[in-house]
Amino acid sequence: MQASMDGAPPPTSPTGLSVYVAVSQLLGLTLLATTALLVYRVFRHEAKRSTKALHALLHGLALVIALVGIIAVFESHQTKGIPDMYSLHSWCGMATFVLYLLQWFLGCSFFLFPGASFLLRGWYKPQHIFFGITLFILSITSCLLGITEMLLFKLSDSYSHFVPEGILANTLGVLLVAFGLVVGYVLTREEWKRPPLAEELALSMDFKTLTEGESPGGGSQ
């Protein structure tokens, strides 16, 4: 838009750059989010509060990276005069970002800041874990849709002739699926979950006794 208005030749390098920035940032969200998901498995014997803060911080960074990627895509579209948000990739990608942001806010509100009761945290924790893994899967799916979209736009007919770029991008997609599979396996093994430290167990028992004492009917879970 800007280039056509002032009559100068279109700035092709920054445009191409922004597409690559967008792809790298979308992938960046997935990889950084993975690190955030795995902190409870890796830092098994650290204090829970520090691990939680690191989990929130890494997810926060992943969100910033995703935002940079989304802005790059919108800018690239504006420069090339391409409409926004028409494809399934954009719908899935934007849904992932918005739900990820919501999940992050809810996670901080329930677990990082005081206020939520022990019972409320206990109810929300399995939902947070389920939606966390779901959003991780959705972010990989959005990447795969983005890869397919980009291949069909950029390679067009040559994609069906097994050109190296096509095979490379397909392999990247398969590796992303394999990566998701390994991370999903690590996250869902019951025996690899972070065991509570001795002091956390004692504290949790105290809380439970207190809560059950206040409301005998509601403390069965």
Add this chain to the structure above:
Amino acid sequence: MQASMDGAPPPTSPTGLSVYVAVSQLLGLTLLATTALLVYRVFRHEAKRSTKALHALLHGLALVIALVGIIAVFESHQTKGIPDMYSLHSWCGMATFVLYLLQWFLGCSFFLFPGASFLLRGWYKPQHIFFGITLFILSITSCLLGITEMLLFKLSDSYSHFVPEGILANTLGVLLVAFGLVVGYVLTREEWKRPPLAEELALSMDFKTLTEGESPGGGSQ
């Protein structure tokens, strides 16, 4: 190919039909597989053997439907002179089908036919469940990649102008994601799992005692 060789006008109707058959069968695999995944939640109080047989039968039907879909795709490609297996959708779809077939054979060998020991079944069960849910997610992902591919092939430039077909297909994609989310939620809730019947519990305890009696070191799990 065939049409151009005998000089007759190309049989457009069967060609178009095979594409729609392929799409419907791919979707069919996902929907039938879902029914198979949910039988343990729905038939909670039936004998385990009947539920297992139904689970295997429904997955077997899903495999047959997927095979019909794959044959339709290959036939459609042959008629139009399109190369096979070049896209990320085809790689993911074929990987899903082959792994699904392997999972089905392993499931039948371990759980349906006698031979596998109680310990071996106990070790394989969580792997079977994990890979079952993974293949369910992978089948939805393959559908989404197929929808994106088809939209970019069929609608091409008009896709970015928000034509009704594009919005309809995107909505189908989002509904598939929502469907996967609900099924995933139902399958992973600990409290909704099928409780063992009284006689199964007694039998399982007998087996455990027997196995632990035979090999005291290996019976801790």
